[in-house]
Amino acid sequence: MTDHNAGGSKSPDKPDYKKTLNLPKTSFPMKANLVQNEPASIKRWNKVDVYSKIRELCTTENRPKWTFHDGPPYANGSIHLGHLMNKCLKDFVVRSRTLMGYDCPFVPGWDCHGLPIEHKVMTGLVESGKSAKLETLPDDARRTAIRRECKKYAEKFQKLQAGQMERLLTQADYKNPYLTMAPAYEGATLEVLARLVEQGVVFRALKPVHWSIDNETALAEAELEYQDREDLSVFVDFEARDAASVYTAFGLTDDQPTQTPSFIIWTTTPWTLPANLAIAVHPRFEYALVRMDGNITVLATELVETVAKLGNAEEVEVLATTRGEALVGLGYKHPFIEAAPKPTDNPDADTSACYKVLPADYVTLEDGTGLVHTAPGHGADDYQTGLREGLPVYCPVLKDGKYDETVPEAIRGMSIWEANDIIAGWLRDSGHLFHSNRFMHSYPHDWRSKTPVIFRCTEQWFVGVDMPVASTGTALREMALDAIERNTSEGGLRFVPDWGRNRLRGMLDSRPDWCISRQRAWGLPIPAFILPDDSSMMTTASVLAVARYFRENGSDAWFQNEPAELLTHYDPKNDPDAPEAVRTGAVALTDLRKGQDILDVWFESGSSWNAVIRERFGDDAVPVELYLEGSDQHRGWFQLSLLPGLGVLGEPPFKTLLTHGFMVGKDGKKLSKSAGHTIESLFEHHGADVLRWWVCSLSYENDVKVDEEFFKIAGEGYRKVRNTLRFMLSNLNDFEPSCGDKKGHCVEESDFSPTCLDAWVLAEFDALADRVLAAYESFQFKKAHAELYNFCNDTLSSVYLAAVKDRLYCDRADSFRRRRTQTALWKLTNGLCRLLSPILCHTADEAYRSLHKVDPKDTETCIHLQTAIRSFRAAADPAWQAVLTKRDEVMLELEKSKSALGIENVLDAGISIGDDEGVFAKFDLVDLADLFGVSRVELQTGNRIEIQDLRHEPRCERSWKRDGTVKERARGGCLSDRDAEAVDAG
């Protein structure tokens, strides 16, 4: 028997057929080497300034605008995994919209002001010993010096992060980013403030803050250090105003005891007792009326035993119990103050709600008595409760920690710390002290002076959310809720995912007025001026004047110049809102003092729609199409952009809010800060394209699990796609496309008959482009990712490319059939690179340039200047669907034939297909054979699939097929007709 299976024959007269094949060849490497090649791409893109070039293209082609706006990350530290996802998602939006033919500019921004930077800088100054010198400077000079350091710090990290974001291959206007500390930005922020002032929603009120007596300054949470401290802890009896109503509340209607019961509270800050205005109970807890050694008191049932033991009570008898809500409204007498005091600055305060029991859900049963001493001027909870219940904000403590004139005479002017013991003494002497002891607890201290901090009321600036906005008569909260509730079609907001709506609504429902002032150095000064009588002046015109001044000089000017200078652009005579004394000139501008507060940084970032979008793209660019941030920004940037936007524009500054979740560990738990992954190591180990491929695959709306393993998996997927591109490129090595005048190898569109394989695959591409672009359009990047991946794997690698391999390798190089397939390959690669370009922006460009056989020195050819190809307009026969279904069946039959017939190599098989319905007759049987991977196909009656064992037939030494035409050729070799023709073997 002849050795039909001889591969490369050693016989001298037989040619080495491998050399006669058109085997794939390409310079597009299998190994991506992203670590080196991505930075090279960035360099190339920057050289031609791709970002600006796209803008030019958009202008000349008049592409429709689609405005997207970057929420500013904080300019502190390196970017981390959270930024990685955030920035990639944003870039997918920018690049996919550009691909779709929109003009989608993107200005990256940074939040530069604020406490974290100031705190870091101050810590550095303390450590280097420079802060001592600063303390000796006048306030303005000291703040200027601090601000100089902060600015340097912010600049340093902004640059670092921008570099890392560029390394992530994101496309943005990195040459002109927005920085909240830039003078123009500062001016634009103040312009928003001015409009809110104009709308009448900016006001000044008292609010308790952490206060350092030592430094006479307000402190933020981050500036507190918790240290153990021993305090005097007291249990105080507050006598009921009306005994009978208390007994009634406990259900004791007749036979009431004759004694007056008391409410027992516990506190570790006896110095706040003069400011007590109420007692809080939890409405759902159970409270007991207890006789302890003869006295009758009220306290939480659960704490009776503990409290009795503390006070060494011998006889304890619970007389009755009731729920906290029954106690609400009962009055009591303050142990040492007759009538509720009125704050010095508000002598007309309504005190009718004072000295009563109130409900509050923050009451716990962990310490104390279940009844909470409430002083609205000295506690955050107390303050909120006070606002709700109509209590005055009473704070009798001055900035130096001493009492003012409104407290009982004996302690006026006294330090609160000294007063502790005196007050306890009064209570003991008057029989109101149930128990007292020294108590060790963790207490907040000023991080710098290490002295204990107190809660004290100070005047702050607010944006009122329930005050009517002048232009609409509706309050901001109501406007915001309305925008959330309204349908998208009626100008309402769109949420992706939809539950963002509920979340934002919940937060708006419960939010208090927005406190926009801070007592720090590193921020945008609130341009308020103080009159000699200590009242404040901040009018629309005065704010606009300072805004203009800041645009010209930057906000450092606030600390360097005098009020009259800062108000250069202000004419009080023409400001109807100015205080009368200022308007008439009775108080000159030179008599004013500067306010000391700076703006909440959220006000700055919340004004970015004005400071960035309107400023650069005009009024029509707002509302912006999309804001995209983590779900924490429902409370942050989303809400705090929405409120000023509504106040100034009367409508939200954005149309759609897209949120993503947070990075969590492999176990689904919060990512520890020391988790490792520095962004540099990720770039080095995986490359940006792999990281981007990973981000694209995520269900970003929920928590995202991160682990090294997942990056590796993404790398595998990336390689699949890369190899598919590489294989197509490698079969285009000898192919020159026809473009313009240049006549290349392209086959005319009209030559793609609907039943040819190439028409089928081009039609498949059209369908893919449809789905991918639709997925991009609706921000379903994960879906786009799956579509692209499956197309590469299934449609191309497994089906089409496997099928056309034979003709690409074995057909005569310039045969029509081969050139038509190459034409299809060229189009596919061209189209696929574009669809991939928003995700794999380096690799897509690399492949695109390889497709165009571009010289490495060429910088002009760049896929990111191209738009998507939506269709190749190839008409595929509808019967292809039946063919593909048949293919699946054939695969199963072939698998069975392995064991049944012993056919292991599918080229040893032929297929006979029953075609009673005449579906397959119109197809080329060679196409079908290639598609099924077998040597030949024939049609027969019936509808069964039969596997034929062809192992007894000769095998073509060149194509390895047994197609029935194989025979010994005149010039030697056992070849099929096609192969004989290809090598001209006669």
Place this chain on the structure above:
RNA sequence: GGGCCUGUAGCUCAGCUGGCUAGAGCGCACCCCUGAUAAGGGUGAGGUCACAGGUUCGAGUCCUGUCAGGCCCA
């Protein structure tokens, strides 16, 4: 403690308004190819849909509760 969200094969996820034997990719197992080769192809095994109740002719899908996790508040 409150608001919003999540919990489906070993892993990552699809499963729309409740309705055929719960799908995909990865991984795994077995096989083919060695002319995409640190590649390519085929086949297969994996699930009491977090748990417990309830509504319904019928629930992964609706309701209630429990547990676990995340974000934001307190």
